Amino acid sequence: xxSVSQHNHHVILSEAASLExxxxxxxxxxxNLFWYVQYPGQHLQLLLKYFSGDPLVKGIKGxxxxxxxxxxxxxxxxxxxxxxxxxxxxxxxxxxxxxxxxGQGTELSVKP
Amino acid sequence: xxxxxxxxSRVICKSGTSVKIECRxxxxxxxxxxxxxxxxxxxxxxxxxxxxxxxxxxxxGVEKDKFLINHASLTLxxxxxxxxxxxxxxxxxxxxxxxxxxxxxxxxxxxxRLTVL
Numbered sequence: 245x246x247s248v249s250q251h252n253h254h255v256i257l258s259e260a261a262s263l264e265x266x267x268x269x270x271x272x273x274x275x276n277l278f279w280y281v282q283y284p285g286q287h288l289q290l291l292l293k294y295f296s297g298d299p300l301v302k303g304i305k306g307x308x309x310x311x312x313x314x315x316x317x318x319x320x321x322x323x324x325x326x327x328x329x330x331x332x333x334x335x336x337x338x339x340x341x342x343x344x345x346x347g348q349g350t351e352l353s354v355k356p
Numbered sequence: 357x358x359x360x361x362x363x364x365s366r367v368i369c370k371s372g373t374s375v376k377i378e379c380r381x382x383x384x385x386x387x388x389x390x391x392x393x394x395x396x397x398x399x400x401x402x403x404x405x406x407x408x409x410x411x412x413x414x415x416x417g418v419e420k421d422k423f424l425i426n427h428a429s430l431t432l433x434x435x436x437x438x439x440x441x442x443x444x445x446x447x448x449x450x451x452x453x454x455x456x457x458x459x460x461x462x463x464x465x466x467x468x469r470l471t472v473l
Contacts, residue, residue, distance in 0.1 A: 253397075280464075287360070288400075288449070288464035334399065344390075344451075344462060346399040 250347035267335035362465035379450030385430035386452035
């Protein structure tokens, strides 16, 4: 069965620091990958997605992610974080049954 | 983007009672709706998939008689937690997807916090 693993449970950064959140998936075939963000008290929102094509995907709010097939990874990056980026971040993959499988989530705290 | 609402946002009930949670797609028709459960500091776990007009498909380990799902229209799905117990306390999140393609985007509701005393 497909699975998604996020290595960092809680990341604490200062404003303007660079961010990279790790995500690895288990399936070796064609994958469709997502990053979602959940701001405090709000619903899940799609940050970006990869289906095919350019492995470097740009999303909303300055986020990007790179699909590296050889490493089974889809890490999320942002060059300079802001206090407003404080949230929970979830990596997800669509499995063969068409269902979203989520990683454990990474809590990002940005200190002003 | 598309909007999905859930009602209520939080509910507290006594053990043994049943609780109904509504999930509505406000500005699009949702062919498929999904129900997830999220424990504190953990990921979202898919409970079931519901398609309008047909029976829901439950994930392994989810009791269909305990978590009743009805997808009566293209804009409404309900989850009823029957005879709730404290271990059912959790955060329940629904999502809705327009169209039948698996890769169409899912839009998530804000979640319902259920506390069973």
